[in-house]
Amino acid sequence: MRKGRSGNPCVLASALILASCGGPKALALPTQPVDRAATCGVVATASARRATADIQAPLPIAAEGHILHYALLGASADGRFSSETAGAIVKRMPALEPEITQGQWQTLIPACQAAFPEAEKSDVTLPAVKLDAQLGCGALAQFTASALEPAKSHYARELAEYRRLRGTISDRVGPALRARAGSDMAAQREAEAEAMAKIVRAGPPVAVLAECGRRFGR
Structure with missing residues (x-):
């Protein structure tokens, strides 16, 4: 499962190089809920990898949590958390990863921010009850x-x-x-x-x- 969240460093490295050379294809955020959340998880992974000095090093646990946040939010859309949906999102990430990271994945960042605004929060407010x-x-x-x-x-x-x-x-x-x-x-x-x-x-x-x-x- 870790590979599905943090991504294959070799695939990501190749994708980042490709992006710098030009030619990656345009991408759109899927409308299907599982694919939408999984796509944003992959984008978060690529962003975290790009920010690290060693692309093959383990990500900070906060970055891992940010990636998982998309699965958590995607599995809670109807006011109750579904572990089955969360699992489906996590498992979908590695299948979507190659196409996303070899495309213009950076352009999906604003779409993911709009689709999952809670993932952009930096403060913590526990439920009042x-x-x-x-x-x-x-x-x-x-x-x-x-x-x-x-x-x-x-x-x-x-x-x-x-x-x-x-x-x-x-x-x-x-x-x-x-x-x-x-x-x-x-x-x-x-x-x-x-x-x-x-x-x-x-x-x-x-x-x-x-x-x-x-x-x-x-």
Whole structure:
């Protein structure tokens, strides 16, 4: 999965060279929701790679979070987070990557900014309702840790912190979650999916998780 998000450095290097020589084809942002979010994830990857001194070096975890943000937002369009849709977006990225990075991908940056304005936020504002914030923080921590697991050698400390945060929150929210959703597991998962859709709009994922840790991780 890491290759799908951070991209193949060789493909990206060739694409960046091609772009400097002229000739890449014009691109348009897809209208299909999964492809639209995946395309913006690829564009974010290419932008992050272009900003690094070593194109084959691991990206900063904040950049990885920014790439994942498009999957999170694309999977939360209807007010509830769908892990299936998020997974489909992440898996679609490597399939779209060659055509995008060999084209005029820079021209898609404004389109992605317009399609996903929440991905441009730099500040963090957790949901005002405590349970929404807790559930969202726990779900985001779990998703991010799972998504970056293939690259755990680069982000081991952060992933351990995210898993610890998820565990701490899970241990604490039981009574409040049951008060909201009852004891039915499906209803509880629905409550978490709705909270996740709120937290993905709270700011950059890695910065959000840092704030979650300060608020609920101790």
